[in-house]
Amino acid sequence: MRRIYMYFMLRGGWHCQFLEADLKTPLPRKLNFSDIAKVTKLIERGNGFRDLEVRNMFAHAVQNGRGGVYLELTEEQYQKLKSPKKG
Numbered sequence: 191m192r193r194i195y196m197y198f199m200l201r202g203g204w205h206c207q208f209l210e211a212d213l214k215t216p217l218p219r220k221l222n223f224s225d226i227a228k229v230t231k232l233i234e235r236g237n238g239f240r241d242l243e244v245r246n247m248f249a250h251a252v253q254n255g256r257g258g259v260y261l262e263l264t265e266e267q268y269q270k271l272k273s274p275k276k277g
Contacts, residue, residue, distance in 0.1 A: 192268040197258035218274040236261030
């Protein structure tokens with residue numbers, strides 16, 4: 191499993207960017223969603239909701255329009271984030 195940090199911001203949609211665990215090295219893939227439910231699903235798939243505290247922090251971050259969470263990714267998920275989106 192690979193630990194990465196995802197931060198998100200509301201700017202005409204939910205913009206998600208990813209950093210290595212060192213919180214300095216950005217990963218090239220950036221995602222944009224119109225619906226917060228898709229961000230929630232992404233966090234669930236990345237095992238980001240470890241406990242109730244993280245869920246509560248996420249809810250608070252959504253109200254503020256920005257926040258971040260650590261994800262635990264499989265090697266396959268990690269490699270997708272390491273490659274820039276094609277197209």
